[in-house]
Amino acid sequence: MQSSAPTGAGECDALPAAPEDAPLSDELALVVAGAKRRAVRDGDRQVDSAHLLHSLLEADPDVRAAFPDPAQVARLLGYLVQRSIGYGLRWQGSVEDSGAVPLVRGGTPGWSPVAAAAMAAGVERAVRRGDERARGVDVLAALATDVESRAVEVLGRAGVDVDRLRRRLN
Numbered sequence: 001m002q003s004s005a006p007t008g009a010g011e012c013d014a015l016p017a018a019p020e021d022a023p024l025s026d027e028l029a030l031v032v033a034g035a036k037r038r039a040v041r042d043g044d045r046q047v048d049s050a051h052l053l054h055s056l057l058e059a060d061p062d063v064r065a066a067f068p069d070p071a072q073v074a075r076l077l078g079y080l081v082q083r084s085i086g087y088g089l090r091w092q093g094s095v096e097d098s099g100a101v102p103l104v105r106g107g108t109p110g111w112s113p114v115a116a117a118a119m120a121a122g123v124e125r126a127v128r129r130g131d132e133r134a135r136g137v138d139v140l141a142a143l144a145t146d147v148e149s150r151a152v153e154v155l156g157r158a159g160v161d162v163d164r165l166r167r168r169l170n
């Protein structure tokens with residue numbers, strides 16, 4: 001599977017040093033802030049792709065609209081809330097790095113390699129679309145491309161057909 005994350009060294013050099021420095025829509029800026037708060041509250045060292053997914057679903061109506069069945073969004077949020085209070089998947093204390101996407105050189109402090117790569121890929125997707133600012137659906141599309149990410153694991157456990165979601169977003 002091809003990732004939409006940047007692949008060339010020159011492309012990585014052109015990306016912001018941190019996701020919060022990227023050109024983001026107002027909604028996506030709220031998502032980033034929410035994901036950071038969630039990681040701290042959960043006791044995690046880094047924002048991971050599941051934190052991003054959770055914040056995207058809570059804050060961005062366009063992301064929720066990407067799921068045609070509202071019950072699916074409710075299941076996803078329920079699963080993510082369980083995770084945040086200590087039930088479900090046990091990821092705390094580990095770094096998310098599926099190896100499926102190229103990493104931004106040097107890493108991004110406070111962000112898992114997968115989450116940082118998804119944010120960078122979201123910015124690149126917006127640029128390809130001709131938009132000056134990345135939106136939540138750009139990041140959702142990037143998250144869905146890494147089949148080994150925590151976000152994709154959560155989507156699958158909540159019954160989302162990730163392949164269908166990926167096709168709908170691209």
